Amino acid sequence: MKVIVIGCTHAGTAAVKTLANVNNNIDITVYEKNNNVSFLSCGIALYVGGVAKDASQLFYSSPDELKSLGATMHMEHEVLEIDTENKKVLVKDLNSGETRSDFYDKLVMTTGSWPIIPPIEGIRLGNILLSKNYNQANDIIAKTKDVNHVTVIGAGYIGVELVEAFEQNGKKVTLIDSEDRILNKYLDKEFTDIIEEELKGKDIELALQQTVTKFEGNEAGNVTKVITTKGEYETDLVILCVGFRPNTGLLKDKVDLLPNGAIKINEYMQTSDPDIYAAGDSCAVNYNPTGDKVYIPLATNAVRMGTLVGYNIAGQNVKYMGTQGTSGLHLFGLSMASTGLTELTAKANNIPYEAATIIENDRPEFMPTFEEVRLKVLYHQETREILGAQIISKADMTQMMNTLSVCIQTKMTIDELAFVDFFFQPHFNKPWNTLNQAGLAAVAKQAEKVKEPTGV
Template sequence: MKVIVIGCTHAGTAAVKTLAKLNQNIEITVYEKNNNVSFLSCGIALYVGGVAKDVSQLFYSSPDELTSLGAQMFMEHEVLEVNTVKKQVIVKDLKTGEQKADSYDKLVVTTGSWPIIPPIEGIKLKNILLSKNYNQANEIIEKAKDIQKITVIGAGYIGVELVEAFKLNGKEVTLIDGVDRILNKYLDKEFTDIVEEEFTNQNIQLALNQTVTKFEGNDQGEVTKVITTKGEYETDLVILCVGFRPNTSLLAGKVDLLPNGAIKINEFMQSSNPDIYAAGDSCAVNYNPTGEKMYIPLATNAVRMGTLVGYNIAGQPLKYLGTQGTSGLHIFGWSMASTGLTEITAKANNIPYEMVEVVENNRPEFMPTFEEIRLKVLFHQETRRIIGAQIISKADMTQMMNTLSVCVQTKMTIDELAFTDFFFQPHFNKPWNTLNQAGLLAVAQREETSQKAVHI
């Protein structure tokens, strides 16, 4: 059997390594446009901020490693066309310009995503950069060395992390976003209010609830000003972080896609064409809190899905369990994380929910230090199954979101969470774990509601 893999960042690398280790009889060919594989784009802000000193550590594999496992690696090769009838790909060598056709038995599409570039006047001015791959990370660092004013457009995870990195490097930073608060896809308002207050205290300019309409430049063609629906901001450098779009034009009209182009997959990672597998940012995920297919580009999703592709093609079928979109962030000493639905996304999906909030210290007050935790857990109003949660603290309590991710995936109820077995040790927590406390609060609320109903 011959397998062709298109794209080799997280999902592609995981697929190749898994497939090569499980089945030595399969011929693996990889086509990758870049000259590197497995770059951790989530580490760009740490690299820009100087936390990650050695950029080589942001790669967890290499073409040489994958070659040693038996894969044929064609770096700086772009796949121009996929012929699903002939089961062929047309490939261009980006260094020589030569083209060739190559046949496959199974095709793995792990082409990832690309930053959205909005059609704004002046978008092609110099010093307006993207933040996705290794070369872009190096360009950001080089450009930022000798300038002072930086504007980040997009207040998601990448944008917020870059804002912190630039500020810690002594830059004047403006953060622009079209909605009225930062991180709105991941956290509810009471959580983002904390981070926004921290940004204000750090003298970061927040320009929220406004849309960029134009970029202005100087005679050298370099950006000097960002104009929005509410103001004008002088700048020396702009970083666009407004979201991502799946790279799936090769399969347009050939397999089933979401409206944004993400490839729909089944539980064995196959597209609507059973000989074409997909994983990572190029495809939709099965989102457990709603049961729908959604586009959630995360490295964690990519490596899991890519690994499953390897197992399934190698003849050891494993089902995809879906995702909760669990993610975490560390900003100016605050550790935060979320899993599943927020109140905003629950309402958007017309899901009836209730929620509990716990504000508690992370360990007993007789300990020399302790930190406040804010935890919110959402559960379905009718089934009482846990459907989402968020946490923030100066202490790192983010692993609780991994625990609650398991709870969502296994359809645990909030009442069961109240009495789940967790250890107690004063260095780490209290006799009633914070997660237990959330469950107990929900049980108490239900009892109170029940008693009111009886009296009526």
């Protein structure tokens, strides 16, 4: 059996490794547009900020490693067309310009995503950069050396991480977003308020609830000003971080897609064409909190899905369990994470919910040091199943979101969470674990609702 893998970052690399390790009789051919594989784009801000000193450490595999596993690697090759009826692909060698056809028995679409480039006047000016791959990371570092003022457009994870990196490099930073607060897809307002105060304390300019309408430049063709619906901002460099779109144009009208182009898959990672598999940022995920197919581009989703592609093509038949969209962030000394629904997304999905919020110290006050923790758990008003959670603290309590991710996946109720067995040790926590405390708060709240009047 011949398998062609198109794209080899996270999902593609995982698919190749799994296929090769599970069944080394499968003929694996990889076509990748770049000259590298497996780049951790989530490490760009750490690289830009100087935390990651060696860029080579942001790669966890290489073309040579995949070759050693038996894969035929065609780097700097672009697939131009897919003929699904005849199971052929048309490929262009980006160095020589030559094109040729190749055939497959099974096709793996791990083409990933690409940053959204909005159609704004002046968008093609110099010093307006993207932040996605290795070459762009190096470009950002090179351009940042000679500038004083950096403007980041987009206040999601990548945007705010870059803001921190630029501030720590001594740059004046402006952060622009059309929403009324930062990180609104991941955290509720009482959490983002804390982070915004940290940013303001670092003299980072927050320009929220405004949309960029135009870029202006100088005679050299470089950007000098960002104009929005609310103001104008002088700048030397702009980083666009407004989101991602799946790279799935090759399969348009050939398999079932979401309106944004993300590929729909079944529980065995197959598209509507059973001989075409998909994984990673190119496709939608099965989102357990709502049961819908949703576009959530995360590296963790990609490596899991790519691994499942490998197992299933090799004949192991391993089902995809879906995702809760669990993610975390470290910013200016604060550790934060979330899983599942926020209040914003629960309302958007018309899901009746209640919330239990705990503000507590991470360990007993008799210890030499302790830090305040804010935990919020959302649960279904009727079924009492846990729907989502968020946490923030100067102490690293983020692993609690991994625990609650499992709780959401297994449909645990908030009442069960109250009495789950967690260890206690003063170096780490209190006798009642913070997760237990959230459950207990919800149980007490429910008891108040059903309590009968006792009279006098």
